[in-house]
Amino acid sequence: MPSYTAPTKDLHFVLHDLLQISTSDVPGYADLDADFTSAILEEAAKLGQNVMAPLNASGDAEGCRLENGMVYTPKGFKHAFDQIKAGGWNGLDLPEDFGGQNLPYLIGSAVGEIFVSANMALNMYQGLTHGAISAILAHGSDAQKATYLPKMVSMDWTGTMNLTEPHCGTDLGLMRTKAEPQADGSYKITGQKIFISAGDHDMAENVIHLVLAKAPGGGAGTKGISLFIVPKFLVGEDGSLGARNGVSVGSIEEKMGIHANATCVMNYDAATGYLIGDLHKGMRAMFTMMNEARIGVGLQGYAQAAVAYDNARAYALDRLQGRDVTGAKNPDGPADPLIVHPDVRRMLMDQKSFVEGARAFTLWGASLIDRAHRMQDKDADGLISLLTPVIKGFLTDKGFDMCIQAQQVYGGHGYIEEWGMSQFARDARIAMIYEGANGVQALDLVGRKLAQDSGKHVMAFFEIVKTFIKENENDARLEGFLVPLKAASKDLQAAAMFFMQRGMKAPNDALAGSTDFMHLFGHVCLGLVWARMAKAAYAALESSTSDRDFYDAKIATGRYYMARHLPATALHLARIQSGAETVMALDAAHF
Amino acid sequence: MPSYTAPTKDLHFVLHDLLQISTSDVPGYADLDADFTSAILEEAAKLGQNVMAPLNASGDAEGCRLENGMVYTPKGFKHAFDQIKAGGWNGLDLPEDFGGQNLPYLIGSAVGEIFVSANMALNMYQGLTHGAISAILAHGSDAQKATYLPKMVSMDWTGTMNLTEPHCGTDLGLMRTKAEPQADGSYKITGQKIFISAGDHDMAENVIHLVLAKAPGGGAGTKGISLFIVPKFLVGEDGSLGARNGVSVGSIEEKMGIHANATCVMNYDAATGYLIGDLHKGMRAMFTMMNEARIGVGLQGYAQAAVAYDNARAYALDRLQGRDVTGAKNPDGPADPLIVHPDVRRMLMDQKSFVEGARAFTLWGASLIDRAHRMQDKDADGLISLLTPVIKGFLTDKGFDMCIQAQQVYGGHGYIEEWGMSQFARDARIAMIYEGANGVQALDLVGRKLAQDSGKHVMAFFEIVKTFIKENENDARLEGFLVPLKAASKDLQAAAMFFMQRGMKAPNDALAGSTDFMHLFGHVCLGLVWARMAKAAYAALESSTSDRDFYDAKIATGRYYMARHLPATALHLARIQSGAETVMALDAAHF
Structure with missing residues (x-):
C-alpha cells in the first residue's frame, strides 16, 4: 500500500524562506506568519494523510457507478467529502461574503498540493466547484451570486x-x-x-x-x-x-x-x-475559469510526482538488493538498500529536484495571482498569464514522466496495482490532456502569450532573470546556479528571437517548435526558482543553527537540477531552430 | 476501437533494401527472396489483423481469472492460440528436428513484430515458450530435448x-x-x-x-x-x-x-x-534465454509504439478540429483534420521516425544473431551482445514515450479505454521493467559490455559508423544524414572515453551516467540505421520507377530523426560528463 506524508516543511520553506510572505506588500500576506501557515498546513496534512490518502487506492479499484440514473462514488468518499466540507477547506481563499475565509490564493494552492497528492480524484469534486465559483464570482449577477455561491462555497452544492x-x-x-x-x-x-x-x-x-x-x-x-x-x-x-x-x-x-x-x-x-x-461572450467567461484551472492542473502534475517520489524514496531506502560497488553499506544484511546504486539515485534526484522546483514555481505563480487580484497589479497579471501555459504544460508533462520514473524504482512491483505506483502514473496522465491538451498550451504560449502587450511580459521575465544574476554574481556560492541559469536563459532568448524573426513570415516555424519552447521556458523557470531557493537556503544557514541538513539538502538538490535537467535547454533550442521543414515535409497521405 | 494494419511494406524494405538478405552470405538467407518473405509476412499479417488484434481490447478488459486453482484466459484466446499453433508460427525459426521450419531468427523477429503489435498479451504465451525452448536447446540433454521440445515447438505445451x-x-x-x-x-x-x-x-x-x-x-x-x-x-x-x-x-x-x-x-x-x-551453473543457462528474450522485449517496445502510431495517424487524418494557420485544407468541411497542425505532425513524426528506425535497428540486431549462430561469427556475437541492452533499454523507454505521445494525439479520447490508446501505453510500460529493468540494462552495457573483450566490440561499432560515413561522404544527398551522425558518434566516443578515464578510479561516475549512455548509444544506432535506410531509399529511387512516394517518405522521415531526435546525444553527454558528484551528494537520510 502506498503512503503519503505531506511536505509541510518544504511548503514552509517556499512560503517563508523563498517568497517571504510575512513581509510582502500583498494585502493579506502580512497575517500569514509562520505559526499561522504551519497550523493550516498541519491541519491539511492530517486530513490528507488520515482521511483522503487511505481512500486513494480503494477508490481507484472500485470506481464510480451509474445505477438508475444515479452516480455512486466509491466507499468512504462521502464521509471524506463531509470532512473536507466541515473543515471549510473549499472556502479557504473565497470571499467572506459568501462564507469563505478570504485567505490568499497562495495558501489555497499550498493546501491544494496536499489534497491532490493525497487523493486527486476526490479532490477534483472540490476543485471543479472552486472553478465554477470563480466564474460566477467574475461574471454572475448579484442575484446569481446570492443564490448559488453560499451553497457552493460550503460544498452543499x-x-x-x-x-x-x-x-x-x-x-x-x-x-x-x-x-x-x-x-x-x-x-x-x-x-x-x-x-x-x-x-x-x-x-x-x-x-x-x-x-x-x-x-x-x-x-x-x-x-x-x-x-x-x-x-x-x-x-x-x-x-x-x-x-x-x-x-x-x-x-x-x-x-x-x-x-x-x-x-x-x-x-x-x-x-x-x-x-x-x-x-x-461565453468564451471570455469560460477563460476566466480556465486560467486558474490550468494552474490547478499544473499543480496536479507535480503533486502526483510528489507523492510518487515520496513512495519511491521510502522503497529505495527499504528494499535490499545488490551491493554498493564502492563497498557494502549494509554489511550485516543480505544486501544493501536500493538507494546505494547510482542509477537509482539518479531517478530519485530527478524526481526530487523536479518536484521541489515545480512546487516553488507554482507557488510563485500563485503569489503573482494574489498580486494581480489584490493589488490590481497589471504586470503581475501579464506575467502569470504568460507563465500559465508553462505551469500547466511543462509541469504535467514532467510530472507524468517523474511518476513513471518513481514507478520504475519499484522494478516489477511498480507494475502491480497493489503497490499504488501505477495509479499515480495513470492519474497524472490526464493532467497532460484536460483543461487544454499540452500542445494547446504550447500554442497559447507561442501564438498568444509571447507577443501579448508587444512582448512586454516575456521581456519582464528576462529582466527578472537578468537582475537576479546581476545582483548575485559576486556570491561565489551561487556560481553553480548562476552560470547554468545564464546559459539556459540565453537559449530561451535565442528561441524567442527565432520565433520573432521567422514567426511572422512562416508561422509553422514557430508552431513546429511550440512544445519545445514550452519545455525550454519551463526549465528556465525551474532554474530560476532553484537559484533563488539556493540563495534562500544559504541565508537560512547563515542565520540559523538548526535544520542545517535540510538547507544543505536543498542546495544539493538544486545543484542536481542545474547539472542534469537544465542542459536540456540546448536540445530544445536545437529542435526549435531546425524549424518546420522536416516537420511539414511529408504529405498527409504518406503518414 | 483501435485497428491494426501490419507494416508489411516497411518490413520488406528493411529485409530487402536495407539488409539485402537474399544476397547475404548467412546460411539460409539466400532462400529468402522477396516472394517468399512477402508470403510469410502477408500470412502473419492476416493472423495478426483478423484474429489476434480483435481480441486485444477485449482481453485487456476481461483479464485472466483464477478459479479453483485453474487459470482461465479471456474469451476467444484459446481459439486464437489454436490458430497460431495450427499455422506452426512458433516453430518458424526452430530446428526441423523438433518440428520447426529452421528459418532465420530474423524472419521470426519480423513476424514477431506483427504479432506483438496485434496482441502483446496473447503473443507472450508463445514468446515465453520460445525462450524456454532456447534454453532447453542450448543446455538440455538429448533425452530432455526429445521429451519436451517437439511438444513445445508445436505449442501443445x-x-x-x-x-x-x-x-x-x-x-x-x-x-x-x-x-x-x-x-x-x-x-x-x-x-x-x-x-x-x-x-x-x-x-x-x-x-x-x-x-x-x-x-x-x-x-x-x-x-x-x-x-x-x-x-x-x-x-x-x-x-x-x-x-x-x-x-x-x-x-x-x-x-x-x-x-x-x-x-x-x-x-x-x-x-x-x-x-x-x-x-x-544455472545463471549461465538462464542468461542464454535472457539475451534473446531481451531483444524480444526491445521489439515489444517499438511494436507497441508501431500500433499506437498506426492509430494516431489514422485519427489525425480523420478528426476535424481547428484550421491550418496557413490556409484551410478542408474548406468545405467544418474544420481541417488534426494533421494540418504542426504540433500534431511533430508528435506523429516523432513516432514514425522512431518506429521505423527501431524496426531497422532490431532487425539488424536479429541478423547479427543469425550470423553469430549460423556462421559461428564471433564478431557478430560480440556486437549483438553489446547492442542487446541498447535494444532492450532504449527501445522500450522510447517506445513507451511514443505510446504516450500517440495517446496525446487523441486529446481527451486518448484517456478513455474504449479508444484503446491507454492500453498500448499500459502494455508497453512492462517492457521497461521485465527481463531486467532498464537501469539494469544500462548497468550491463556500461559495467560489462563496453569493456568486454578489451572493448573490441564497441571499437568495431565505431568502425562501422566511421566506414559508412567515409564511404558515402561524397554523396551530397546524404549530407543531412552524415553530418549529424558524425556529431552524434563523436558524443558517444567522448562518453565512452569519459567512462574509461574515470570509471576505474571512480566507478560511480560511470554508473551515474549509465542510463544516459544507453540512450546516447541508442540514438547513434538509430542515426546509423537511418543513414543506411536513406542510402537504400536513394538507391531504390534510382533503380525503380514505382513506389517513389514510399522511398521519398522514407528519406523525409529519416531527415526528421536526424534533425529532431539525434541532437539529444549532446544532452546525454553533458549529463554523463557532469559525473556522479551531484547524483551522490545527498546522504540517504536526506532524501
Missing part, C-alpha cells in the same frame, strides 16, 4: 464545467449544444456534453453545471457561444431545491485513471439554464 | 521462466527456492516464485516451467543456483501426461497492463524437477 462535445474538443466553434430563449428570460439548453469531471455524484445535494451553448443570433464559430448556469435541481427563490432539471447522466466513461471521479456524458434535454455574463 | 521471488528481483543471489536431490537423480523443488508471465492458462495441455533454485553445495550468492525443468504435469517415458506435479498458482497479479497474460505467483511444494545443464 458542487460545480462542473461543460465545454466538450463528441465532435468538438479544442475547437469549440464546432459546438452544437443549443440555448433557446424563453419568455421568462431563462433558456432551454439541449445537447450532449462529454468528459464532464465530477458530472454527478452522491455527495452533495445539488450540482451546478456551467454549460457553454449557442444562443441564436451570435454568428458562426465561437462568437455565438454563451455561458449558462444549469442546476441539477432547480432552485426556488428562497434557495430551496425544486424539480429535477432536464439534465441527466448518459454514462460514466471508463478511463485510464482518476476512476473515483465520475467523468460523465451529460445529456441536456431542454434543461432550464440561466445566462451568466453577457450573451455571446 | 507452453513454457515459462521462473527467476523472481518476493524479496529477490535483480539480485538473484538472495534466492531462497531450494532443490533437494533425490535418489532417482531428480530434485524436489520448494519455494515461491512471482511475476511468472504465462505461468498457467487453459490453452495448452501442459506447462513446462524453467525454475532457478539453489541445490546444496553450490556456495553462497548466485554460485549455488541451478536451473530445473518442472512440468505442470509429469511426463511419462512415452511422452504421455502423468500426475499433476507439486506446483500451483497462488494468485494472478492485478497489473497496470497485459491483463490478458496471466502473471502468476507460483508455489513449488516439493515439486519434481529435473536439472538442466550443469549443477550450480
Whole structure:
C-alpha cells in the first residue's frame, strides 16, 4: 500500500524562506506568519494523510457507478467529502461574503498540493466547484451570486464545467449544444456534453453545471457561444431545491485513471439554464475559469510526482538488493538498500529536484495571482498569464514522466496495482490532456502569450532573470546556479528571437517548435526558482543553527537540477531552430 | 476501437533494401527472396489483423481469472492460440528436428513484430515458450530435448521462466527456492516464485516451467543456483501426461497492463524437477534465454509504439478540429483534420521516425544473431551482445514515450479505454521493467559490455559508423544524414572515453551516467540505421520507377530523426560528463 506524508516543511520553506510572505506588500500576506501557515498546513496534512490518502487506492479499484440514473462514488468518499466540507477547506481563499475565509490564493494552492497528492480524484469534486465559483464570482449577477455561491462555497452544492462535445474538443466553434430563449428570460439548453469531471455524484445535494451553448443570433464559430448556469435541481427563490432539471447522466466513461471521479456524458434535454455574463461572450467567461484551472492542473502534475517520489524514496531506502560497488553499506544484511546504486539515485534526484522546483514555481505563480487580484497589479497579471501555459504544460508533462520514473524504482512491483505506483502514473496522465491538451498550451504560449502587450511580459521575465544574476554574481556560492541559469536563459532568448524573426513570415516555424519552447521556458523557470531557493537556503544557514541538513539538502538538490535537467535547454533550442521543414515535409497521405 | 494494419511494406524494405538478405552470405538467407518473405509476412499479417488484434481490447478488459486453482484466459484466446499453433508460427525459426521450419531468427523477429503489435498479451504465451525452448536447446540433454521440445515447438505445451521471488528481483543471489536431490537423480523443488508471465492458462495441455533454485553445495550468492525443468504435469517415458506435479498458482497479479497474460505467483511444494545443464551453473543457462528474450522485449517496445502510431495517424487524418494557420485544407468541411497542425505532425513524426528506425535497428540486431549462430561469427556475437541492452533499454523507454505521445494525439479520447490508446501505453510500460529493468540494462552495457573483450566490440561499432560515413561522404544527398551522425558518434566516443578515464578510479561516475549512455548509444544506432535506410531509399529511387512516394517518405522521415531526435546525444553527454558528484551528494537520510 502506498503512503503519503505531506511536505509541510518544504511548503514552509517556499512560503517563508523563498517568497517571504510575512513581509510582502500583498494585502493579506502580512497575517500569514509562520505559526499561522504551519497550523493550516498541519491541519491539511492530517486530513490528507488520515482521511483522503487511505481512500486513494480503494477508490481507484472500485470506481464510480451509474445505477438508475444515479452516480455512486466509491466507499468512504462521502464521509471524506463531509470532512473536507466541515473543515471549510473549499472556502479557504473565497470571499467572506459568501462564507469563505478570504485567505490568499497562495495558501489555497499550498493546501491544494496536499489534497491532490493525497487523493486527486476526490479532490477534483472540490476543485471543479472552486472553478465554477470563480466564474460566477467574475461574471454572475448579484442575484446569481446570492443564490448559488453560499451553497457552493460550503460544498452543499458542487460545480462542473461543460465545454466538450463528441465532435468538438479544442475547437469549440464546432459546438452544437443549443440555448433557446424563453419568455421568462431563462433558456432551454439541449445537447450532449462529454468528459464532464465530477458530472454527478452522491455527495452533495445539488450540482451546478456551467454549460457553454449557442444562443441564436451570435454568428458562426465561437462568437455565438454563451455561458449558462444549469442546476441539477432547480432552485426556488428562497434557495430551496425544486424539480429535477432536464439534465441527466448518459454514462460514466471508463478511463485510464482518476476512476473515483465520475467523468460523465451529460445529456441536456431542454434543461432550464440561466445566462451568466453577457450573451455571446461565453468564451471570455469560460477563460476566466480556465486560467486558474490550468494552474490547478499544473499543480496536479507535480503533486502526483510528489507523492510518487515520496513512495519511491521510502522503497529505495527499504528494499535490499545488490551491493554498493564502492563497498557494502549494509554489511550485516543480505544486501544493501536500493538507494546505494547510482542509477537509482539518479531517478530519485530527478524526481526530487523536479518536484521541489515545480512546487516553488507554482507557488510563485500563485503569489503573482494574489498580486494581480489584490493589488490590481497589471504586470503581475501579464506575467502569470504568460507563465500559465508553462505551469500547466511543462509541469504535467514532467510530472507524468517523474511518476513513471518513481514507478520504475519499484522494478516489477511498480507494475502491480497493489503497490499504488501505477495509479499515480495513470492519474497524472490526464493532467497532460484536460483543461487544454499540452500542445494547446504550447500554442497559447507561442501564438498568444509571447507577443501579448508587444512582448512586454516575456521581456519582464528576462529582466527578472537578468537582475537576479546581476545582483548575485559576486556570491561565489551561487556560481553553480548562476552560470547554468545564464546559459539556459540565453537559449530561451535565442528561441524567442527565432520565433520573432521567422514567426511572422512562416508561422509553422514557430508552431513546429511550440512544445519545445514550452519545455525550454519551463526549465528556465525551474532554474530560476532553484537559484533563488539556493540563495534562500544559504541565508537560512547563515542565520540559523538548526535544520542545517535540510538547507544543505536543498542546495544539493538544486545543484542536481542545474547539472542534469537544465542542459536540456540546448536540445530544445536545437529542435526549435531546425524549424518546420522536416516537420511539414511529408504529405498527409504518406503518414 | 483501435485497428491494426501490419507494416508489411516497411518490413520488406528493411529485409530487402536495407539488409539485402537474399544476397547475404548467412546460411539460409539466400532462400529468402522477396516472394517468399512477402508470403510469410502477408500470412502473419492476416493472423495478426483478423484474429489476434480483435481480441486485444477485449482481453485487456476481461483479464485472466483464477478459479479453483485453474487459470482461465479471456474469451476467444484459446481459439486464437489454436490458430497460431495450427499455422506452426512458433516453430518458424526452430530446428526441423523438433518440428520447426529452421528459418532465420530474423524472419521470426519480423513476424514477431506483427504479432506483438496485434496482441502483446496473447503473443507472450508463445514468446515465453520460445525462450524456454532456447534454453532447453542450448543446455538440455538429448533425452530432455526429445521429451519436451517437439511438444513445445508445436505449442501443445507452453513454457515459462521462473527467476523472481518476493524479496529477490535483480539480485538473484538472495534466492531462497531450494532443490533437494533425490535418489532417482531428480530434485524436489520448494519455494515461491512471482511475476511468472504465462505461468498457467487453459490453452495448452501442459506447462513446462524453467525454475532457478539453489541445490546444496553450490556456495553462497548466485554460485549455488541451478536451473530445473518442472512440468505442470509429469511426463511419462512415452511422452504421455502423468500426475499433476507439486506446483500451483497462488494468485494472478492485478497489473497496470497485459491483463490478458496471466502473471502468476507460483508455489513449488516439493515439486519434481529435473536439472538442466550443469549443477550450480544455472545463471549461465538462464542468461542464454535472457539475451534473446531481451531483444524480444526491445521489439515489444517499438511494436507497441508501431500500433499506437498506426492509430494516431489514422485519427489525425480523420478528426476535424481547428484550421491550418496557413490556409484551410478542408474548406468545405467544418474544420481541417488534426494533421494540418504542426504540433500534431511533430508528435506523429516523432513516432514514425522512431518506429521505423527501431524496426531497422532490431532487425539488424536479429541478423547479427543469425550470423553469430549460423556462421559461428564471433564478431557478430560480440556486437549483438553489446547492442542487446541498447535494444532492450532504449527501445522500450522510447517506445513507451511514443505510446504516450500517440495517446496525446487523441486529446481527451486518448484517456478513455474504449479508444484503446491507454492500453498500448499500459502494455508497453512492462517492457521497461521485465527481463531486467532498464537501469539494469544500462548497468550491463556500461559495467560489462563496453569493456568486454578489451572493448573490441564497441571499437568495431565505431568502425562501422566511421566506414559508412567515409564511404558515402561524397554523396551530397546524404549530407543531412552524415553530418549529424558524425556529431552524434563523436558524443558517444567522448562518453565512452569519459567512462574509461574515470570509471576505474571512480566507478560511480560511470554508473551515474549509465542510463544516459544507453540512450546516447541508442540514438547513434538509430542515426546509423537511418543513414543506411536513406542510402537504400536513394538507391531504390534510382533503380525503380514505382513506389517513389514510399522511398521519398522514407528519406523525409529519416531527415526528421536526424534533425529532431539525434541532437539529444549532446544532452546525454553533458549529463554523463557532469559525473556522479551531484547524483551522490545527498546522504540517504536526506532524501
